[in-house]
Structures are given as C-alpha cells and as structure tokens.
Amino acid sequence: MKKMNNLSIFRLTMIAIVLSVAFGCEKNSSSTPNNFPALSTTSASDVTHSSAVSGGNITTDGGSAVIARGVCWSTQQNPTITDNLSSDGSGIGTFTSNITGLQTNTSYYAKAYATNINGTSYGNQITFATSAVPSNSFTATIDGVPFVATGVTSSIVFDILGVTGFWGGQQILLFMPEDIIPGTYNLSEVGDYYAQYMPNSTNPYPAVSGQLTITEYNLAAKTVKGSFSMEVIINSNNISITSGQFEVYNIYDLM
Numbered sequence: 001m002k003k004m005n006n007l008s009i010f011r012l013t014m015i016a017i018v019l020s021v022a023f024g025c026e027k028n029s030s031s032t033p034n035n036f037p038a039l040s041t042t043s044a045s046d047v048t049h050s051s052a053v054s055g056g057n058i059t060t061d062g063g064s065a066v067i068a069r070g071v072c073w074s075t076q077q078n079p080t081i082t083d084n085l086s087s088d089g090s091g092i093g094t095f096t097s098n099i100t101g102l103q104t105n106t107s108y109y110a111k112a113y114a115t116n117i118n119g120t121s122y123g124n125q126i127t128f129a130t131s132a133v134p135s136n137s138f139t140a141t142i143d144g145v146p147f148v149a150t151g152v153t154s155s156i157v158f159d160i161l162g163v164t165g166f167w168g169g170q171q172i173l174l175f176m177p178e179d180i181i182p183g184t185y186n187l188s189e190v191g192d193y194y195a196q197y198m199p200n201s202t203n204p205y206p207a208v209s210g211q212l213t214i215t216e217y218n219l220a221a222k223t224v225k226g227s228f229s230m231e232v233i234i235n236s237n238n239i240s241i242t243s244g245q246f247e248v249y250n251i252y253d254l255m
Helices: 006-028
Strands: 038-041 052-060 068-074 093-099 107-116 119-122 126-129 137-142 145-148 151-157 160-167 170-177 183-186 194-198 205-218 223-234 237-248
Touching: 038 107, 038 119, 052 068, 052 107, 068 093, 093 107, 137 160, 137 170, 145 160, 151 237, 160 237, 170 205, 170 237, 194 223, 205 237
Parallel strands: none
Antiparallel strands: 038 052, 052 093, 068 107, 107 119, 107 126, 137 145, 137 237, 151 160, 160 170, 170 194, 183 205, 194 205, 205 223, 223 237
8 A cells, every 4th residue: 555645745745635614614604793783584464465574583683783573475486675675773683574565465575684894794594475456345224224235446546535335226425535634523514434325326415524534544454444434414304324444455646
C-alpha cells in the first residue's frame, strides 16, 4: 500500500473543508439569522367569503427593535411583504391581523412577518379557504303581516347608501350616508336617515318616525347588516313596520 505524500494529504484536507463549509451554508440558508426577529403565525379564524383573522407572536426581536409587523397573504405559497399585507404596529409579543378584500371560494396562504433594521423574517405558513357569498335577506312585519323579500338590492349613489327589499309588488327602502358607522339612528321625513314604504310599484310613502340600527358595515367587503322599525301614514291611516332585519353582501357603488 502506497503512503500518502504531503500534497495528497493537503488536497484531501482542502476538499473536506470545502464540503464542510458548503454543508454548513446550505443548512443555515433555511433558518432565521440570530439578528432577525423570531415569530410564529396564528391560525386563521372568523373566515368569511371576503375576510379572515390571523396574527402572530414575536418571541424575540433579534437584538433590534421590531419596527413593522403584520400578516402577508397570497393565493400562491410562501407569501412575502411584496404581496398583500396588513400593518399591525411594532414591537414583540402577540398581535391580531384583519385580512380583508379576499375573493370568494378561494384558498389562501398566509405568514406573519416582522421587520427590524436588519430585515424581515416570517412565521410558519398557514392556509385557509373563503366561503361562497351568503344570500341577501330582508324581512319585516307590516301591520302584523310578514314581509319576506324575494329580492334585495343595495347601491351607493351620490354618497347615499340605499337598501331595498322587494316582495309581491311592495317595497321597503332604507337610505343612509355612505360613511355610516355602526349605531342607532332616528328615521325622519327629511335628513340623512330616511325610509320609504311602497305598497305598490308607483307610490312611495315616507317614514314619519322610526329607528335604523346598523350592526355591521364594511364597504370593502360590500357588506351591511342591521335592523329597523318605522311608522308610515297612508291616507290618514298609520302603518306600523316592525321587526325589520336585513343583511346585504353585494353593495354596488354606482357613482
């Protein structure tokens, strides 16, 4: 057996060093550097046809303050901050993110992110799927007779949001400002909040009194929900419209 000379030993040593460095670089490329934030992603909850809730938990800041954090998402795997993202403050700890503007019946991938002066790191990837758009609904009671709309429309025209329920030739129309926020408002014949009842297709009668309560309004998601009651006078007769409820999922912004 031949003895190895010094040159052969040197060559073998260099090959071993190169392989060791290459293996070490490959191993570290998939891990988070110590000077970057470390975090995890919160599983999605409250998933609807157009939104979801997630968030994250930043356990360490990597030695530098976390200056931005949130969740990024995409229909493709491994989303980054170049995709859609939320902005949810700064610092370490847990945070909640609202994911909005989603498409219906679609699978999404999401990751929490955290940025310090050294760069951005990401939490684990989660996935969720949005649902189909729910059906609009509009119900009330007119002098004790149920009104169950067979058609519901909602649109914004000249900064006024309107919601209308149709049933058997009758219509109930509700009007409110486009920038309305959840709360309870008085209905009147004049003003920003008013309503009309049409017992037939041609004659609208304004509500002389009543209340409109908005429980949810999200123009980005095209959703408005609420309740109402009102009094209408037709030929000197008082008409009571009570127990009104509506849910709309497709507001149209016409102008």
